[in-house]
Amino acid sequence: MKVKEFPASLYQSLRLRYGIRFGQRSDSKPEVPVIVSLTTIESRLEVVDLVIRSLLSQSVAPRKILLWIHESLLENLPSKLTSLQNEIFEIRTTPLHCSHKKLIHSLEAFPSERIITCDDDLMYRPQWLRRLYEESERYPQAVIGNQTRTIRTDAQGNFMPYEQWPVDLQGQDASPWVLPIGAEGVLYPPGSLNPLYSRDDLFLKLAPKADDLWFKSMSLLNGTVCRRASNCGKKGIPIMGSQKFSLKHENIKKDLNSVQWGRLVDHFDLRKYLSHE
Numbered sequence: 001m002k003v004k005e006f007p008a009s010l011y012q013s014l015r016l017r018y019g020i021r022f023g024q025r026s027d028s029k030p031e032v033p034v035i036v037s038l039t040t041i042e043s044r045l046e047v048v049d050l051v052i053r054s055l056l057s058q059s060v061a062p063r064k065i066l067l068w069i070h071e072s073l074l075e076n077l078p079s080k081l082t083s084l085q086n087e088i089f090e091i092r093t094t095p096l097h098c099s100h101k102k103l104i105h106s107l108e109a110f111p112s113e114r115i116i117t118c119d120d121d122l123m124y125r126p127q128w129l130r131r132l133y134e135e136s137e138r139y140p141q142a143v144i145g146n147q148t149r150t151i152r153t154d155a156q157g158n159f160m161p162y163e164q165w166p167v168d169l170q171g172q173d174a175s176p177w178v179l180p181i182g183a184e185g186v187l188y189p190p191g192s193l194n195p196l197y198s199r200d201d202l203f204l205k206l207a208p209k210a211d212d213l214w215f216k217s218m219s220l221l222n223g224t225v226c227r228r229a230s231n232c233g234k235k236g237i238p239i240m241g242s243q244k245f246s247l248k249h250e251n252i253k254k255d256l257n258s259v260q261w262g263r264l265v266d267h268f269d270l271r272k273y274l275s276h277e
Contacts, residue, residue: 001238008238012123016053020039022084031061032133034187035113038103039068040120042076047121047239049081052089054123054236060130063113065089068101096200100211103188104198113130114198121243122236132187135229143219144187145180146249147235148228151274152177159265162257179216184236186215194221206267207260217264220273 001009036055040048044264048067069077071093072190085091094101103117118130119126128146135144149165150172165179172178180186196202197218219226264270 003082011238029061032064035110035115036062036065037106038118044120047242057128060128067091068094090132118185121239124236131231136187143226143227145227146184146232147181149179175226178226192224193218206263210260213261
């Protein structure tokens with residue numbers, strides 16, 4: 001987290017915790033037919049309520065907000081999180097430790113719904129959900145990400161290191177080469193992923209720390225278009241103290257994303273699903 005982000009983070013944290021009351025579903029707020037799904041880890045239990053509060057404060061209401069936690073954490077949840085449970089927000093448990101649980105269980109529970117995943121270290125802007133929903137109305141068959149990378153190969157056709165894949169590349173809104181990044185939110189329409197998406201024996205072997213790459217592979221196998229949202233709005237506000245442990249930093253430092261992408265490419269022969277336009 002950058003120093004310049006501290007004031008906004010502090011202000012928004014105080015506003016969400018002490019400036020807004022959260023109760024049952026508001027009849028005055030329009031509902032959109034989506035499920036918002038996320039997960040968290042033990043080190044973020046004291047701050048993840050801020051994410052939930054930002055989701056409950058959206059200008060439109062989702063049908064459900066599901067927080068998936070490992071079953072061992074159920075007895076350690078702070079009251080500032082559990083007290084937020086209502087008709088919309090629900091905490092569910094899973095035996096999985098990996099980040100893939102933020103999507104796979106919700107896909108199984110709500111196979112006919114659009115599902116939006118988000119991260120547990122950002123407070124999302126009030127128009128975040130509305131914007132993603134409106135984009136999905138324009139492109140109902142596409143996986144849509146507010147943040148993306150573009151997969152790149154060199155002159156010999158070899159995949160370049162993950163860190164050399166451009167972020168939010170302009171002029172390539174929809175392409176087999178677009179990789180949606182989970183942090184700022186990704187919307188998955190029903191049936192957009194190959195049925196193998198829930199095979200934990202495969203994703204724990206091939207991409208145990210790269211759920212974005214796993215789900216991208218599943219969209220490729222299913223022939224689903226991925227695109228960057230054209231109406232992203234402002235980025236989410238980082239939560240102070242939430243970055244003590246981050247898969248992003250670990251994957252980048254050790255270039256684990258490149259390693260895991262290579263495994264996925266070889267196992268599923270993904271090259272045949274990628275074509276230059």
